[in-house]
Amino acid sequence: MSKAVVLGAAGGIGQPLALLLKSNPLVKELALFDIVNTPGVAADLSHISTPAKVSGYLPPDDGLKKALTGADIVVIPAGVPRKPGINAGIVRDLATGIATAAPKASILVISNPVNSTVPIVVEVLKKHGVFDPKKVFGVTTLDVVRAQTFAAEVLGDLSLASKLTVPVVGGHSGVTIVPLFSQSSTPLPSGFTKSDLEALTTRVQFGGDEVVKAKDGAGSATLSMAYAGAEFAEKVLRALNGEKGIVAPSFVHLSADKEGGEAVKKEIGQDLEYFSVRVQLGPGGVEKLHGLGSITEYERSLVQAAVPDLASNIDKGVSFIASPKL
Numbered sequence: 069m070s071k072a073v074v075l076g077a078a079g080g081i082g083q084p085l086a087l088l089l090k091s092n093p094l095v096k097e098l099a100l101f102d103i104v105n106t107p108g109v110a111a112d113l114s115h116i117s118t119p120a121k122v123s124g125y126l127p128p129d130d131g132l133k134k135a136l137t138g139a140d141i142v143v144i145p146a147g148v149p150r151k152p153g154i155n156a157g158i159v160r161d162l163a164t165g166i167a168t169a170a171p172k173a174s175i176l177v178i179s180n181p182v183n184s185t186v187p188i189v190v191e192v193l194k195k196h197g198v199f200d201p202k203k204v205f206g207v208t209t210l211d212v213v214r215a216q217t218f219a220a221e222v223l224g225d226l227s228l229a230s231k232l233t234v235p236v237v238g239g240h241s242g243v244t245i246v247p248l249f250s251q252s253s254t255p256l257p258s259g260f261t262k263s264d265l266e267a268l269t270t271r272v273q274f275g276g277d278e279v280v281k282a283k284d285g286a287g288s289a290t291l292s293m294a295y296a297g298a299e300f301a302e303k304v305l306r307a308l309n310g311e312k313g314i315v316a317p318s319f320v321h322l323s324a325d326k327e328g329g330e331a332v333k334k335e336i337g338q339d340l341e342y343f344s345v346r347v348q349l350g351p352g353g354v355e356k357l358h359g360l361g362s363i364t365e366y367e368r369s370l371v372q373a374a375v376p377d378l379a380s381n382i383d384k385g386v387s388f389i390a391s392p393k394l
């Protein structure tokens with residue numbers, strides 16, 4: 069039984085994510101922090117007949133510190149959709165709060181651009197001398213959820229969506245998202261052509277745009293992101309509680325598992341500090357990083373296309389903390 073904290077809990081992602089965490093029996097305490105509206109969201113959720121005790125905090129009276137104290141897991145969906153510069157500052161300030169009030173918590177970063185906000189969190193933790201690479205996760209689960217759902221659609225059976233697994237590696241934006249459909253636990257239909265595969269891959273990489281367009285530009289994915297965030301949080305919580313053998317893709321610092329991380333760098337042929345890979349979770353966070361495994365020529369070309377963007381996204385995050393410029 070754990071304490072979970074949501075930072076940005078009154079937002080489009082934050083509210084449904086808080087609802088899903090309130091429904092999770094592994095959560096004993098749920099603390100909600102935002103710059104607005106958390107007392108209302110917390111009061112509303114607190115009437116739900118599940119065990120988690122809910123509290124809401126705002127910035128005055130050390131609200132961030134109070135929300136974070138005693139946290140086992142902190143999920144960060146705070147920010148402004150599609151405004152990376154503003155999010156960088158928000159994430160830096162929230163990471164500073166975590167470094168001082170909850171330095172041992174597992175941190176799950178949803179705020180975009182994940183390829184840069186995860187390095188921002190890491191650089192802040194390093195500055196405070198509390199960085200543990202096993203505890204910082206970029207949440208890429210929405211890419212995994214989309215890959216599963218779209219593959220199930222192609223297979224003509226949506227009931228497969230929650231059962232099949234498709235590893236997604238690389239990063240978490242556009243071409244840095246690399247779904248490995250050749251490793252789908254249920255193979256794609258025979259007769260699926262190269263151009264079908266390219267279209268399916270592009271749909272996963274740019275799935276977010278489908279939602280933004282359907283919402284007339286007024287918002288981005290919130291409900292599917294909340295579902296994905298809650299699914300990943302549940303896996304981290306189950307591992308924290310001692311369950312073995314839980315594996316999920318996440319964007320992590322490759323030093324989280326030295327041997328596994330070095331093997332991944334060799335596979336991609338680049339000395340990147342971060343990459344999304346299948347992560348085996350344990351009570352201390354990352355237990356082991358899995359390599360890419362056997363991938364096709366096409367998937368290798370996708371990985372190669374992802375690397376330059378990833379390197380520049382990571383560098384942006386690192387240099388934002390070294391010399392802050394919005």
Ligand SMILES: NC(=O)c1ccc[n+]([C@@H]2O[C@H](COP(=O)([O-])OP(=O)(O)OC[C@H]3O[C@@H](n4cnc5c(N)ncnc54)[C@H](O)[C@@H]3O)[C@@H](O)[C@H]2O)c1
Pocket residue numbers: 075076077078079080081082101102103104145146147148149150151155158161162177178179180181182207208210211240287288289290293
């Ligand atoms: N990782 C993913 O797959 C993924 C998918 C979709 C969206 N996102 C990102 O998630 C973030 C949130 O999206 P949303 O649609 O929920 O946005 P939103 O605007 O609906 O909600 C964001 C919330 O963050 C709060 N906030 C702003 N500054 C804060 C601060 N300093 N401290 C605490 N809370 C603060 C806002 O008050 C708001 O309630 C965006 O960065 C978006 O790009 C990530």
